[in-house]
Every structure is written in structure tokens, then in C-alpha cells.
């Protein structure tokens with residue numbers, strides 16, 4: 001019970017520090033409210049290519065006034081990244097939403113176009129190709145009007161098409177851009193895209209019982225008008241998917257363009273699921289109990305976190321447990337808590353035949369969640385005493401949960417019961433990279449072709465760039481290696497297991513032990529300075545990335561046993577580089593089927609990332625450009641530079657030998673295996689600038 005209460009409080013504080021205010025009224029609603037869109041809110045949305053959060057607003061189509069040509073023929077979507085249940089067999093959910101828009105004219109001399117729409121979509125995908133112009137990012141000339149689109153939208157259209165009343169109207173669109181009903185806004189004194197920018201607020205109320213929809217609109221800051229600008233009937237259950245996404249779509253045209261900005265957004269959706277109502281009360285009871293227990297047993301971990309978050313917490317000192325009923329449940333995209341028996345059932349009682357692989361900390365099983373037909377990967381941690389505390393774990397979860405990137409494996413949920421920790425991830429049908437490089441049970445004799453290796457390198461680089469630079473705070477992966485690079489159905493790479501190193505106590509699991517336990521190669525990914533600092537940094541991630549690059553090209557593990565004079569792949573490649581025959585390092589299994597220029601580029605980049613001095617390693621942004629071929633690879637010295645510690649001082653006794661001898665002697669150094677408190681570098685690193 002105690003642990004349970006801690007986890008709820010962790011979530012609670014996560015909530016209070018989040019920009020997103022998720023609340024749940026006493027009755028049963030899901031609700032969110034974004035008073036504005038600072039960049040940290042971007043994790044809550046799915047963006048199409050040119051869409052973004054910038055200037056504190058959602059920019060549905062490109063946000064630029066410097067390159068007007070770029071604004072032509074664009075379509076975009078931004079959707080809230082979680083779906084909502086909109087109907088059941090006998091009822092349809094009601095919802096209310098309000099948002100403010102600013103349709104901006106970058107140029108007074110061109111007409112505006114084409115429009116923005118509030119959309120209910122079947123998935124969180126981007127707009128279909130060719131959906132610019134009058135298609136408003138909703139449909140295209142092929143799909144327009146098809147019932148398979150599963151789209152209902154309210155459009156704010158600034159161009160008159162043959163089927164439109166004028167160039168300043170609102171319309172209700174069902175699966176197509178020819179509105180079912182529409183109305184000019186001019187009689188209401190509203191100009192959607194006036195010459196002098198105006199912010200407007202829109203309210204859309206939908207009553208699921210009556211199937212009635214009402215749209216209200218006025219200048220931002222004014223109260224909601226009595227009279228709707230558009231009112232009609234639509235039975236959503238006939239047109240949209242049972243679980244649908246809410247968001248915005250917009251487009252610009254061939255000659256006319258506009259900036260389509262959403263400044264704030266609030267949504268309340270009726271919750272149809274009676275189960276959740278009960279769940280909500282369970283959670284509420286848990287919180288109430290948790291607050292009491294906490295008052296009595298203030299655990300050290302919690303106390304620690306308290307002091308860190310004191311400033312923020314003071315704002316929300318008093319927690320009213322009843323007001324939080326259901327809040328945790330409605331936390332957007334929060335990994336859900338599974339029951340042990342649910343996961344046991346999903347994996348056939350952790351059947352050996354469902355085993356996907358074995359990692360340092362546990363075994364991964366394939367599973368199918370009953371009633372959902374979704375395939376998942378369930379990671380079962382082998383030793384409970386590996387975990388620092390559930391509190392740490394949940395803190396980690398809140399961070400992991402907010403990371404969204406197409407090259408990160410999605411964490412779906414977790415379970416911690418009877419001392420067993422289980423994590424549930426998206427199932428990756430093509431397993432992990434090492435299985436393909438070294439032939440595992442699932443990969444058979446198949447050799448990973450060259451173009452897939454290039455793709456994997458680019459995907460991992462983009463995920464690292466996101467973690468290191470694009471996310472609000474710098475996040476360090478700290479456990480990058482080929483067994484953590486997963487491949488999806490299209491062989492795109494996704495990083496898994498990020499952040500877990502910190503919550504799993506490394507006290508009792510040395511790297512040597514890991515290797516003995518059948519987790520080979522771990523050692524070759526660890527940057528030399530880590531043996532001194534025991535601190536993961538962006539630079540140590542980049543070192544691991546270098547090892548991974550060499551591994552991809554050479555088809556050998558970073559720490560290899562089959563190269564006669566070398567214990568580390570990097571040392572062998574470096575010698576080949578010195579001798580001017582670096583391409584001899586390329587995986588023989590490819591039988592010459594590779595592109596020499598690309599291979600050379602990747603090998604040199606791999607060596608550059610393996611530089612013993614952390615500050616010398618290229619950053620993720622440059623790595624992406626080098627891999628793409630737009631920047632030439634770094635100049636790599638003929639001899640591997642000496643490792644120096646501290647980096648700023650001249651070499652002392654360790655200087656010169658980067659091979660196993662120095663590594664293994666350092667392995668016994670207690671600094672690496674200090675107490676768990678010593679090995680707790682902040683997962684979210686404060687040094688964004690990468691100083692060592």
C-alpha cells in the first residue's frame with residue numbers, strides 16, 4: 001500500500017508541474033485545457049510534417065513569413081495524441097470544445113487561403129497527400145466524399161469554391177469538403193482573415209443524445225454569444241470511428257496562403273465507460289489513503305523529491321483528493337497500470353514459447369492483451385532488488401511518458417505487484433538489431449542489407465537528436481546498444497529501454513556480470529570517462545552511438561572476441577583507417593553489396609564518435625547531416641588519441657592505451673559500482689551544453 005501511495009503522489013506532482021491542466025469534474029468527463037502552447041506542450045500532440053508548436057501557438061500549416069513560396073500548396077494536421085471513445089452501441093458521447101484562432105495574412109496584397117478546420121479523425125496521421133487547397137487537409141481529390149474517411153469537421157473557409165457560399169464561411173463537413181450545412185460569417189461581423197489580424201474564439205457544443213451541434217464564434221475576450229453561427233444535426237456514431245482523435249487541419253493554396261494558428265484549446269468529452277467510473281473511485285480512495293500514509297511515513301525518496309520540487313509544489317500545497325478522481329486516469333497518454341493477472345494471461349503465463357529475448361535486467365515476452373487484440377512486448381524484470389524504489393521508477397515513467405518520437409519505442413503501461421515489475425511496450429515485429437546482425441532465433445540466416453543499415457543509423461541518430469536537443473530538457477539514453485535498437489514492421493529503428501538504467505540499481509550487476517549472463521558487448525558501448533565519473537552524459541551516448549555505427553557496418557560486436565589482436569572493434573577499425581584500408585572493415589556477410597562512399601562515411605563517423613575525449617565527439621545534429629551526406633565526415637587522426645583524465649590535464653599514467661588492459665583495470669575501480677546514490681546521475685541532465 002505504501003508503494004502504491006507513493007506512485008500516486010508522484011503522478012500528482014507530475015500533474016501539478018505540467019503545463020497541461022487535466023481535470024475531471026465530479027461527474028464523468030475527460031477534459032484538457034491549454035491556455036497557450038509553450039514548446040513543452042508539444043508532447044501531447046501528433047504533428048504532420050510542416051506543423052509545429054511555435055510562438056506559443058499550434059501552427060497547423062508552416063509558420064513563416066520569410067519564405068512565402070514555402071507557404072503555397074501546404075496542408076497540415078495537429079491532433080491530440082490520445083483517442084476518445086465517442087460512441088457505444090446505445091449512446092453517443094457529448095463533447096464541448098473551445099479554441100481561439102488567428103488566421104494571419106502574411107501579405108496584404110494576396111488573397112488568403114484556404115482555411116482551417118476542427119477535425120474528428122480516425123487516426124493521428126497527417127493529412128492525405130494532395131489535400132492542400134480547397135481540401136483543407138481533410139481529404140483529397142481521390143478520397144473526397146468517401147464514407148471510409150471517417151471524418152467530421154467544422155471548417156473556417158477563406159476561399160470560395162464552386163460549392164461554397166462565399167470566401168468567409170463556416171461549414172459542417174462529413175467525409176468531404178462540400179459542407180452539409182454552411183453559413184457566411186459576414187452577417188455576424190466576423191472576417192476570418194482580416195487585413196489587421198484578429199483573434200477569434202470558437203465554441204463547438206455537441207449533444208450526443210440529440211445529435212445536435214452548435215458553433216459559436218466571436219472576438220477573443222468577448223463572452224460566448226447566445227446565437228450560434230451554425231447549428232445542425234449530426235449523428236456522430238454513423239460517421240466517425242468509435243475511438244477517434246480531435247484536432248485541427250488546415251491548408252494553403254496554389255496562389256493564396258495564410259498562417260493557420262490555434263492559440264488556446266479546451267476540450268471536455270463525456271466518458272462513456274462505466275468501468276472507468278469505478279476505477280476513478282478506486283484511484284480516489286488510493287490517493288486519500290496515500291496522503292494519510294505519506295503524512296505518517298514520509299519516505300526519504302519522496303522527501304528528496306519534495307525538496308527538489310518545493311517551489312512548484314507550494315503553488316499546489318493542498319491536495320483535495322476527491323477533486324482528483326479520474327484525473328490520473330485521464331492523464332493524456334499516461335502509460336496505464338496493468339494488473340498482473342492481465343499480463344500473465346496475455347503472455348500465456350509467461351510461456352517460454354512467447355519469449356522474445358533476454359536483456360540485462362529481465363526477459364521480454366510477446367503478449368496479446370485480452371479483448372484488445374493488440375500485440376505487446378512485456379518485459380519482466382528478473383530481480384526485484386534491482387529496483388531502487390518504485391518511487392524513482394514512477395518519476396522516470398512520467399519523463400518517459402512525455403517523450404514522443406517516431407524512433408522511440410512507446411511504453412504502453414506497467415505493473416508492479418507482489419514484488420514483480422513488468423513493463424509493457426509496443427510490439428516490434430522485427431525484433432532487435434543485434435538479432436539481425438548476428439542471426440538470432442527469429443532472424444534466421446537473413447543478412448541485414450546495406451540500405452536497412454543506413455536507415456537504422458539515420459533513425460537512431462534522429463532519436464538521439466530528439467532526446468539530446470529537441471525535447472525541453474536534455475534526456476540521456478544511457479544504455480544505447482544494438483539489443484536496445486528495435487525494428488518495426490517497416491524495419492525502421494526505434495530506441496527502447498531509455499532511462500531505465502537509473503531506476504535499476506547497478507550495485508549488484510557489474511558489466512562483467514552482465515557479459516557473463518549472456519548480454520555480450522555491453523562493455524564496448526561505455527565511454528572511457530564513465531569509468532571515472534560514473535555519470536552518463538550526452539557525450540557518453542554519442543560514444544555508444546559510435547560503437548553502434550561501427551557495429552552496423554562491420555557486423556561485429558563492439559567488444560569482440562574473434563579479432564586476434566584486438567578486444568575492441570574500434571581499435572581494429574582505427575588501425576585499418578591508419579593503413580588506408582578502412583573499407584576492409586565492412587561486414588563480409590554483405591558480400592560486397594554496399595555503397596563504398598556511405599560505408600567510409602559511417603566508419604569515419606563511428607571513429608569520430610569513439611574519440612576518447614568527450615568534447616571531441618560530434619553532436620547529434622552534425623551526425624544527422626553527415627549520415628545524410630550533406631556534410632562531409634570529420635577528419636579522423638591516423639592514431640587513436642590518448643585518453644586523458646581529467647580531460648583538461650595532460651595525460652598521466654593511463655595515457656596512450658585505449659585497449660582492454662586499461663579498461664579492465666578500471667573495471668575494478670569502485671567509482672563505477674559505488675552505492676546506488678553515487679550512480680544516480682540525473683536522467684534529465686541539467687547540462688544542456690554538454691560540458692564534461
Ligand SMILES: *[C@@H]1O[C@H](CO)[C@@H](O)[C@H](O)[C@H]1NC(C)=O
Pocket residue numbers: 089090091
Ligand atoms: C447501454 O448498454 C449498456 C450495456 O451494453 C448498459 O450497461 C447501459 O446501461 C446502456 N445505457 C443506456 C443509456 O441505455
Ligand SMILES: *[C@@H]1O[C@H](CO)[C@@H](O)[C@H](O)[C@H]1NC(C)=O
Pocket residue numbers: 029094095096205268269270
Ligand atoms: C456542454 O455545455 C453545455 C452548455 O453549457 C452543458 O449543458 C453540457 O453539460 C456540456 N457538456 C459537456 C460534455 O461538457
Ligand SMILES: *[C@@H]1O[C@H](CO)[C@@H](O)[C@H](O)[C@H]1NC(C)=O
Pocket residue numbers: 128129130131140141142143
Ligand atoms: C489521396 O490520398 C490517398 C491516401 O490517403 C492516396 O492513396 C491518393 O493517392 C491521394 N490522391 C491524390 C490525388 O493525391
Ligand SMILES: *[C@@H]1O[C@H](CO)[C@@H](O)[C@H](O)[C@H]1NC(C)=O
Pocket residue numbers: 102197198199263
Ligand atoms: C492574439 O493572441 C496573441 C497570443 O495571445 C497575442 O500575442 C496577440 O497580440 C493577439 N492579437 C490580437 C490582434 O489581439
Ligand SMILES: *[C@@H]1O[C@H](CO)[C@@H](O)[C@H](O)[C@H]1NC(C)=O
Pocket residue numbers: 072073253254
Ligand atoms: C500548386 O498546385 C497546383 C495544382 O494543384 C499546381 O498547378 C501548382 O504549380 C502548385 N504550386 C506550387 C508552388 O507547388
